[in-house]
Amino acid sequence: MHYHALIRLDGHNPDCPDAIAPPPAAITRDKFEQAVRTAFVKTAYTSAPHPANNGHGWRIAWGDKGLDLKHVNAPGGTVNLAQITGYIAKYVTKSTEVTGLSLRRVDDLSVEVHGDPRTHLGRLIRACWDLGEHPDYTRLRRWAHQFGYGGHIATKSRAFSVTLGFLRMQRTIWRRTEGHPHTWDDEQTERVIDELGYQATGWITTGDASWPTPRRQARARHLAGLDALADELTAARAVQPLAA
Numbered sequence: 254m255h256y257h258a259l260i261r262l263d264g265h266n267p268d269c270p271d272a273i274a275p276p277p278a279a280i281t282r283d284k285f286e287q288a289v290r291t292a293f294v295k296t297a298y299t300s301a302p303h304p305a306n307n308g309h310g311w312r313i314a315w316g317d318k319g320l321d322l323k324h325v326n327a328p329g330g331t332v333n334l335a336q337i338t339g340y341i342a343k344y345v346t347k348s349t350e351v352t353g354l355s356l357r358r359v360d361d362l363s364v365e366v367h368g369d370p371r372t373h374l375g376r377l378i379r380a381c382w383d384l385g386e387h388p389d390y391t392r393l394r395r396w397a398h399q400f401g402y403g404g405h406i407a408t409k410s411r412a413f414s415v416t417l418g419f420l421r422m423q424r425t426i427w428r429r430t431e432g433h434p435h436t437w438d439d440e441q442t443e444r445v446i447d448e449l450g451y452q453a454t455g456w457i458t459t460g461d462a463s464w465p466t467p468r469r470q471a472r473a474r475h476l477a478g479l480d481a482l483a484d485e486l487t488a489a490r491a492v493q494p495l496a497a
Contacts, residue, residue, distance in 0.1 A: 255318075257344065259325070259337060260289060261413060273412060282324055293320045301389040345406050359397040377401070 262285055264274035276285075297314035323332045359367070364382045369375035381401040385394030396403035426437045 257341065259341070263412065271412075282327060286322055286324070289322060290320060303384065303387055303390065305384060341407070357398060359394070364397070374400075 262276045262280065264276045266272045266274040293315055297312060299312050300310040302308050302310050324330055325332050325337055326334055359378060359382060364378060367375060368379035368382060370379055377400045378397050381393040381397035384390050385392070385397065392403055393401045423434070426434050430436050
């Protein structure tokens with residue numbers, strides 16, 4: 254397992270704490286890189302105890318493959334922001350279907366089918382399912398179809414870019430204005446919150462209730478078939494000769 258992280262260092266403006274300011278000139282790219290490498294080596298934690306590890310937790314830290322650190326938009330460098338943006342976008346669109354697994358949720362039946370210990374993916378699913386039996390590790394079972402990972406595909410600090418809440422609000426405005434966001438105003442938000450509420454359960458009108466559904470159509474065809482069969486049996490008995 255590995256992670257891709259885009260790390261940015263900002264300065265601090267005491268007169269305007271929310272402003273995005275450049276870092277002090279004394280902090281060079283080399284010093285910034287050294288700070289990241291130090292954090293990489295020292296960052297680790299121990300998971301909750303588990304019977305599979307003799308009642309102890311597992312120490313989780315970065316592996317021995319090291320840190321592949323590259324400076325973005327450095328003078329004379331080969332990595333620029335456009336490349337990083339495209340690279341992150343590629344990983345955002347990935348899913349477990351690329352690995353050959355297309356499950357929604359794993360249960361006792363599907364884990365027997367897809368948790369083949371002879372395959373790498375099967376061992377991952379089986380490990381999530383077996384370890385997830387412990388009360389402190391139940392989330393592993395919930396996310397076994399994603400090999401135990403149930404987090405968001407991306408995360409960031411609030412000052413790095415626009416927030417995810419802001420993006421959701423913009424999508425809401427676009428849908429409700431049918432592609433004309435300039436017609437939106439804040440009063441609409443309050444009006445929608447005040448007006449929306451529970452109304453009823455089931456069909457709203459008699460017209461909706463009479464609208465054919467697949468289940469109702471299937472039942473009607475079944476009953477029609479039984480009536481036709483009964484008519485055929487009645488006709489067959491009528492033409493049979495009487496016994497002397």
